Amino acid sequence: MSIGMVYALLGAALSTILAGIGSAFGVRAAGQAAAGVTAENPEMFAKVLVLQLLPGTQGIYGLLVTFIALSRIGVLGGNAVTDTNTGLLYLIACLPVAVVGLISAIYQGKTAIASINLVAKKPDQFGKAMLFPAMVETYAILALLVSILAVTNIG
């Protein structure tokens, strides 16, 4: 296996690993808050569950970029990477979704906690409460687009 292939695989792996860690952290924290609200008021379950799931999307974005990368570097399809430069390009292309996914999921988790607590106090404000963590999602989506564009345009 060439060193380029190692770099490319590292990029593909980091997409899932870092974005997944961020999502796990975000969903875990929001889940604790959701459980707290449900413990006191079980009728709130559906509303807080939606908010808990929001930080989980970064992990999915990371997985998506990993699949696209793997399908182009000879693992799930495409041609194997033979030179170092191309491998590095794949690694760098995967970094936006990996790094932004990690950080945005953690912060989205914190915002989701605040929104869950808002819904706990004012259940009728669910629509507005959804918007706050959704705003953090914007930056994960931008990073996803950049990674997809970069990965699909290499070579």
Add this chain to the structure above:
Amino acid sequence: MNNLDYIYAVSRIRVKEQSLLTDSDISAMIPMKTEDEVLDYLQSKGWGTDAENSASAVLAAEERRTLEAMEDLGLDEETMNILSYPKLFHNLKTGIQEVTTAESPGRAYYDLPGFGKAEVRNILERNAFDELPEALRTVAPSALEIMLKTRDGQMCDTIVDKACLEAMSAAAKHSKNRLLQQYLELTVALTDIRIAVRASRMGKSEDYLKRALADTALLDVNGLILSASEAVGKLEEAKDADQENPLYRYLERAGFSAAVEALKVSPAAFERWCDNELIDLIRPMRTVNESVGPVLAYYLARENEIKTVRIILTAKANDFPDEVIEERVRKMYV
């Protein structure tokens, strides 16, 4: 527990806060004609139990409920112990007076788990001081000895009260919880001011003040003692003529000008100001999501509302006019 471990508890608190009494609830209770009417209102808000509906039973049930909630929410034992210092020391004072004199001290015990009336009496009668909660072990023998030798209940109370303030001050120094630190420091400072004001009104000596006041990070206690001694007999004059008074001057210099304003209104307004200061301290916790602060704030808010309801119920039982109650009711947390 780190801050993240409190996310669950804080979210539960956010739901629980919905059932806290608001300033509007307090305003609605003040004009009610009788104690029963207030109790009915409280019952509609979920207060009390189905078993008994007397004022004391409702208040005791709410105090128990608050302690159970704190236990359930995982507030650490050390913090719970520190928060219960005033009640522990109160029970010790009551116990000492009860076992050393034939007559009842005229005040009730707090219903504390493991340190209620029976346990306190039992420990003191056997002089088994090592069975006392740790914070009481040093002061209990000396307070008991003074009471036995002098039969001076007031001196005994002063010694125990000062020990309580010192225990709170020491806990503030060692606590890693910023809100708890601030709460304890402010409580000690406000209690020192309360004692100084009362001593000044009653013409107490400088020696008494030295025995009663505890050191605090927020005040220069020696300055407070000196100014309170100088102000003996001058507080009422200062109120009427708005003239300079050594104690007021000291408090203004120490950053407690609002206390002086309240003192000029009435002693009740000053007491209310003291409690409202503590509520203002904890209010920012309403928007904090990841720390023990909101749990602590909820406990203090519950204590505050129980205290306010006790004031209203007592006033209604004794037919006090609404204006008197309005002057005494505290600001609510939510």
